[in-house]
Amino acid sequence: MTEGRAGGRLATLLVKPERDPATAGKCVLIVEDNPLNMKLFSAVVEAQGYHVLQATNGSQGLYLAHLEHPDLIMMDVQLPDMSGLEVTHSLKADNYTRDIPIIVTTAHWLRGDEEEIRASGCDGFIAKPIAIAEFLELIELFVTRGAAHRDTSTGQVESDRIRR
Numbered sequence: 504m505t506e507g508r509a510g511g512r513l514a515t516l517l518v519k520p521e522r523d524p525a526t527a528g529k530c531v532l533i534v535e536d537n538p539l540n541m542k543l544f545s546a547v548v549e550a551q552g553y554h555v556l557q558a559t560n561g562s563q564g565l566y567l568a569h570l571e572h573p574d575l576i577m578m579d580v581q582l583p584d585m586s587g588l589e590v591t592h593s594l595k596a597d598n599y600t601r602d603i604p605i606i607v608t609t610a611h612w613l614r615g616d617e618e619e620i621r622a623s624g625c626d627g628f629i630a631k632p633i634a635i636a637e638f639l640e641l642i643e644l645f646v647t648r649g650a651a652h653r654d655t656s657t658g659q660v661e662s663d664r665i666r667r
């Protein structure tokens with residue numbers, strides 16, 4: 504399972520005693536209905552010094568995105584109430600939330616999905632189970648570079664580099 508596979512590396516990555524000034528005060532919203540994935544993603548993101556907000560369905564994700572305007576959103580695709588891609592599309596269509604980078608996390612990777620995922624307007628995507636080092640790279644890329652990066656045509660990260 505996801506947690507077992509990532510466990511060894513996670514233990515190493517969690518050793519980060521000091522708060523990194525680059526991540527202090529930054530907030531990541533995780534939209535994920537699988538409790539094990541939520542636990543793993545939260546631990547990884549928190550270990551980097553980010554504040555974590557959690558939503559276990561799409562409407563809660565929309566609500567928290569509007570309320571807290573996080574610096575980054577990790578978006579699951581299969582959620583109990585609606586598709587994470589619909590949530591992404593909705594956030595990208597709204598002037599208040601469109602600047603928030605969204606990384607879509609997808610468990611089922613099939614040829615053809617990529618097009619649908621890109622069409623949602625997300626800024627990047629990563630397959631689950633996640634490769635933690637690449638995942639952290641992706642988060643840092645979007646949070647620290649911010650809007651300047653997203654305005655370029657290369658804002659959408661290539662999936663081949665991210666996937667195992």
Ligand code: MN
Pocket residue numbers: 535536537579580581582
């Ligand atoms: Mn799900």
